[in-house]
Amino acid sequence: MEQARILVVDDDHDIVEAICKILEREGFLTACAYDGVEAVEKLMEQEIHLIILDVMMPKLDGLSATMRIRERRNIPIIILSAKTEDSDKVLGLTMGADDYVTKPFSPTELVARVKSQLRRYMSLGDYETAGKEGELVLGGLRLNTDKKQVLVDGQEVKLTAKEFSILEFLMRHPGKVYSAEEIYERVWHEDAYSVENTVMVHIRRIREKIEINPKEPKYLKVVWGIGYKVEAIFY
């Protein structure tokens, strides 16, 4: 893999410097910009593989910049924001961002997300085989029913048989919410009685394996008080 160049955009110089340093330690090349307009300019000048973009910036804010960038380039965009509401996240993602990280973030998590996005982006070629028989694809999550294999952003994850079955069942119906009983009956093929705990524990384990931050899951979500679902992701 050639060295990826990452553009870091934030109006706070210190944050930009810190992020750049951390990324450089991980072996990435970096470029800096301090507002939306500069970011768009930098994007024209250099070859950039990923952008980390702050939302609240002078001249051109992050969301507008995202939209502009999307008009020209298809590179991954990770949005940084101090806004933590779900609605803000949804807005950012619908604007064309690939991921949303809330401030204050932990540098390790950010690096993990950057790597994950780059893997998906760089191994884009593989995606041409997406949707082939026996394979379920949802965002960066790929599940091969034949090989009993799960790939998260191109990296294999080891799941137990039950975990795999649960994930497979939910991935076959993305966006649909299933109760613990329904999942149990489908996966265990037994009558469900007091299975909430069992299912929940499994779900938690799957999450810990496939999610970058299990507390803010991207794929497998608990619908509190109702059931579980796999988010329908189409990007």
Add this chain to the structure above:
Amino acid sequence: MGKGWENMEEEKKNVERKQELTGQMENGEERKTDKLGKKELEKKREKKNSEKRKKNSASRQFFVVLGFLLGVFLLSAGVYAGWTTYYDSDLIEPFVCSYRESDMHAREVLDAFQNMMDRMKFYRNSGTFFSGNVNYGYYIKLTDTEGGKIYSNMSDDISKIFDKNIRSLMYTMENLNEEQSSGEDKDTFSYYDCYRWDAEGDTGVIYKDYEESRVEVPEDLLVSKKIDKLGICFSEDVLREKQNAWNNYAVFLVIMGAMLLLGVILILYFGGKLFSYRKITNYFRRCFVEIPVALIILAFILLYLCYERKISLFAAANHMIMLETSLGSMQLVMDMIAGALILTGCFFVLFFGVYLFAVFLGEKERSVVSFFWFVYKDYRESLWEGEERKQFLKRLRKPLGSLGTQIAGIWKLFWGVFSGKSIKGSTIAQRERKRALVFAGMLLLCVIGMAAGSRSLLAAHSYHVGDIKNQWLLSVSFALFLMVTAVYLLGTIRNLMDYAVMEEMIQKVYEGKYQEVGAAKKQISEDSVCFSDMEKLEQIGNGFEKAVEDQVHAERMKVELLTNVSHDLKTPLTSIISYVELLDMEPDLPEEAKEYVSILKKKAERLKTIISEVFELAKATSGEIQIEKKEIDFYRLVVQTLADMQDRIDASGLKIKEKLEKENVVIYSDGERMYRVLQNLMDNALKYSMKGTRIYVELVSEDGVVTFTIKNIAGYEMEFEAGDITERFVRGDKNRTTEGSGLGLSIAQGFTIACGGEFAVVIDGDMFKVRVEFPVVEKG
């Protein structure tokens, strides 16, 4: 069109021009030209239209004014005719009266007779009722003689007087006389014997022509003798003649009435066109038009009564010949009619006076409007504005001097008292009560005056001796009565009107339309009775408005502050965390420094948690939180939460005792928030429980309420009140050694309430108990 209208139109145009300009400034070049062309076209069209309108309105105006003036003329003619009719009818009355006072002096009676004959002469000469000679007879009964004597002016054909009616009447009288002479009721009635009169016909004084009509009574009548009874007779044909004459007069009355009616209709119709009733904003204002209209209608009714009375009177007279009507009371009615007519006339003069006054000022346009000057107050006020008024007042003041101000002062006092303005009193009820008392007092005065006046009038009519000095008392009292009533009513209406506006203002305040309160107040002049109340109301409205504005502003500030502070805290914290991380990655750090860095890392993480929780709580309590309510299963939620926190529970070494109901535990709430609530409660229990104790988690559904309870034994002494623990930043252990922001319970409480549930903390010794309640959603 008048000055005001022109000004208004010009202003409108100006505004339009301004709008055009701004519009052009905003639009691009292309649109500008396009718009200009369009505008020109529009302008031309408008000009055309307005010219047309002007022309139309000019001719229309002419007809309207003409119609109005015609109406005024007809009305005045009608009123004048009514007036004269009344007086004419008054002149007829003495013919049909009789006298029955026992202690009347003969001299007075003769004077009355003489007066009567003078009147007859007047009528003969004027040719109104009679033509040629009129024959009449009269009789006089003295108290101290056995019988009376009948005198007549009939000479040539004395038999003429003995027609059927007279005979029969006299026969009756004779019978009466006979009855009385037989001994019964001797004191009351005694009539002249007509046969005796007939027999000694030559003893009566007979006149050939009433040109020489003089009542001659024997000397013995004049001296010391008291007249008991006195009567006048006319021959039937004379009365018929009178009847016919009156019938002619009746036709005149009808025509007059029609004129009056037409006049009123014309005034109302054209008046309405001229004064634009659309300016009359509510029904109360319309009263000012409708009251004079009602008065005019009243005048009509009275005129009709006037006519009716005369007709019936003469119809009766036709058959009775001799009348003994008690004219006194009728006279009172007639006087009232006269008073009403006078008042109507006064109103009319008032209208016309104001009109002329306005013409004098040169305000022709407004003058027409001012004809109904009380119709629309604004016009009245505008009429009084400007230089003309000052000049006019100067001119007026010179000749009138202080008299005008005196009169104005009296009127002001009068109006003030009756409208309640100059009555002191803190409340409307007090003022109204006082006003009503003053009105009642005035009414009493009027009634006394009228009673006194009518009494003297009655007496005068009974004697009919022409001495009716006190008639003015009745008229004045009655006029005063009408005036007092009218002013009181006007004052009441005015006050009611103002109260209506006040009610409107109250409604506006109630609806929260504070800006409209001031606008409503403008409908009322400063001298209104409830002006001060309205000012207070307006101030209340303004206060409310300001309070609401302030509140909205404060609320917005709070949210903005929250967002800004959140951002401002998070940005440096991001740097801190990042650089601490970088520092941690540094390989050549001494051992001590590494330890420091790890502490920094931990504290930075904690700061991060606290900051995010603080904002979460702030949002929850300020209502900025977004709640997405769904039907959720409380049981599932609890189990999911417990499973989610399994490793932390295991790590704590504490045991969880669950007792959870599964049935009827569906609630309507936000799952994500409620997860946070349960998570915080569990966290709290795990953090502060005594080592080796058990945590009891219960879910009970009872009477439509799901109750979640979590109980634990505190690992320290709880020295606080149950209510305090949910206060922000309050933590159980006062020395604050444990990790945590101290916001967990507050957030749990805030979220629970925001989701529609109830939250309670109970402390019992070392047991700490939290209860969360939600209403159950009934299935189906």
